[in-house]
Amino acid sequence: MNNNNVLIIGAGVAGIEASLLLANAGRKVYLIEHTSYTGGNVIKFEEVFSNMECATCMLAPKQQELLAHDNIELLTLSEVSDVKGSLGDFTVKVEKKARYVDMQNCIGCNACFDPCPVSVKNEFEEGLSERKAIYIPCLGALPNVPAIDTENCLRFKGKDCQLCKESCMFEAIDFDQKDEELELKVGAIIVATGFSSFDPQKVARFGYGKFSGVYSAFEFERIFASNGPTVGEIKLKNGKPPKSVAIIHCVGREEKGYCSTICCMNSLKFVHYLKGKLSEVKIAEFYFDLCIPGKSYQKFYEKTKTMGVDIIRTQDIKVTNSNGTLKINYSTENQPSKTEYRDVDMVILSSAIEPNSDAEKLANVLGISQDEYGFFAEKHSEIASLDTEKDGIFIVGCAQNPKDIQDSVAQSQAAVGKILSLL
Ligand SMILES: Cc1cc2nc3c(=O)[nH]c(=O)nc-3n(C[C@H](O)[C@H](O)[C@H](O)COP(=O)(O)OP(=O)(O)OC[C@H]3O[C@@H](n4cnc5c(N)ncnc54)[C@H](O)[C@@H]3O)c2cc1C
Ligand code: SF4
Ligand code: SF4
Incomplete structure (x- = not known):
């Protein structure tokens, strides 16, 4: 057939x-x-x-x-x-x-979110913000119709909650869906x-999950996004914008055993993000090998180099923290046995694709x-x-x-x- x-x-x-x-x-x-x-x-x-x-x-x-x-x-x-x-x-x-929200009746007004008493970390925002048990992942998500997360919704845990249903004027919430x-x-x-993205916590020397100024590439994407947890404002957890940033390429490449082909490019993209919003910020990119293939990518790289960024080829790199200041400890190809240092406020880790x-x-x-x-x-x-x-x-x-x-x-x-x- x-x-x-x-x-x-x-x-x-x-x-x-x-x-x-x-x-x-x-x-x-x-x-x-x-x-x-x-x-x-x-x-x-x-x-x-x-x-x-x-x-x-x-x-x-x-x-x-x-x-x-x-x-x-x-x-x-x-x-x-x-x-x-x-x-x-x-x-x-x-x-x-079941979504427990009727796709036809819902107009995407979001009125059902506020009354929901449950708040959990929003995984779409890499845990940088919270969401309710009835939710859309971010503003602008399509379809613009919430879903009920049954693992966290009180009603699905046996409680008598129906606050979201009561707040919906369009009778879109339907607990009877199967x-x-x-x-x-x-x-x-x-x-x-x-x-998925390689979990940088698996490589202890980058300090991810240990030092608050160390971010994954996905976290930084969401911090920069106008519909993200900081509404697009590039700021650290203390609310201040970073004055100096280190972007580290190839996180997880050694462990995975292959080049993810896009991380060099998204690391360079972050220079454009940073300079576009914080023109005075100092940026250093630390790479092992550069993967910049093709006609438009070479041009992008050449342009990025003129934007006030140090692009450093490193042999070895480690992130430490001394008295609250993040320190990049690295050696270069020319002097592999000499450790050099750079203090920064923010580190962004470009993780492998897995x-x-x-x-x-x-x-x-x-x-x-x-x-x-x-x-x-x-x-x-x-x-x-x-x-x-x-x-x-x-x-x-x-x-x-x-x-x-x-x-x-x-x-x-x-x-x-x-x-x-x-x-
Ligand atoms: C930090 C970062 C920045 C990047 N920036 C750029 C950029 O600026 N420009 C660029 O060209 N590329 C960029 N990329 C690469 C880009 O993200 C990928 O090329 C693109 O997402 C690939 O699209 P895809 O549809 O193959 O996969 P995805 O975008 O991963 O989509 C896969 C979909 O499948 C769904 N899914 C997964 N498993 C199942 C399942 N079992 N059943 C049903 N559904 C499932 C997922 O929920 C998802 O909706 C970047 C990557 C990273 C990590
Ligand atoms: S379920 Fe009702 S209240 Fe919630 S977004 Fe849809 S129409 Fe609005
Ligand atoms: S039933 Fe209650 S807990 Fe569940 S999504 Fe609706 S408001 Fe939230």
Whole structure:
């Protein structure tokens, strides 16, 4: 049987691109996303290298188009639990969790958040702010409809709370919604589940989790974001803006054993972020090897070098704290045995990209392999980089290996072309 429908797992930039192209070509698309929103990691960024374009302006029109498209069925809070069959004839089981908010009735006014008595750390904001048990991850999230987090909601812990329901004038909150198991028939599957970030706490010498001025790259992205925890104001936990910042590349590269290809670029992007808002700030970038490929990235690097930043190649680096001042201890290529020092207020760690922690589970469900690092394995690294060993199942974006938005989107476009030619 040749079924033309396509299942896409992951509603990040790669999954969204593939969904829209297939849907516009007349195919029915089921887009499975395990969070309550679309956009993946890119919606955490205010701007993207190398043109410093506003990420929301780039992505939001595509997210809106996706939500309105007749050929796309977006299943949020959902995961694939079983896959049987082969190219042209897959049967897929999906576990869909209830949102407890009616997507049609809700107008996204957020009036239900304030009365909720529960506050927990907002994981989308890397724990830098709090959210309620009924929540959207950040302003501008799409769909702009909250979900109830049943692990923290008092009602789901047996208490008699319904304050959110009472505050909703649109009768959108529905505690009677149930989790569902759906069975879908599709001809091909695209895996676009993206990546996680290496936990810098695993490398003690960077002081992450120990010294309050040390931030991960994702934390800094959210601090810079106008819809983030500081409303875009670059400030330390003491409320003051940093006067000097060290940005450290390649955090976790040694441990993971591969180059994540985008961290040098996002480290350079941070110079633009910092100088754009704090023109006097002193910045030093510490790198081991620079990965700046391609025509636009070289240009970006050359421009960044003129912005008043020290770009230092280091052999060895450690962050210490003396009397509340962060100190970068490093040696350079020219004098590897001499330790040099630099005092800074803020350290930003550019962590490696790594596979999601549930990648093995999904690989087993799909019947595909992982490579030696845990990313989904391609059939052939040179000439079949988006095929898997299972015909009809394709891997795109950072689910295959670390890559930037441009390459993630290009790979999605290629997968769509293959599917349209096969089915
Ligand atoms: C700090 C930082 C800054 C960056 N800045 C830039 C930049 O400026 N420019 C640039 O080009 N690139 C940048 N990148 C790289 C960029 O983030 C990636 O290229 C891009 O996110 C890849 O998109 P994706 O769709 O493959 O994955 P993701 O963005 O990770 O999206 C994957 C989606 O799949 C969902 N998902 C995961 N597992 C499952 C599952 N089992 N079931 C259902 N859904 C699932 C996730 O919730 C998510 O929505 C940066 C990366 C980092 C770490
Ligand atoms: S559930 Fe009701 S109160 Fe909450 S955002 Fe939607 S419409 Fe507004
Ligand atoms: S039922 Fe109560 S605790 Fe649960 S989300 Fe609504 S207001 Fe919050």
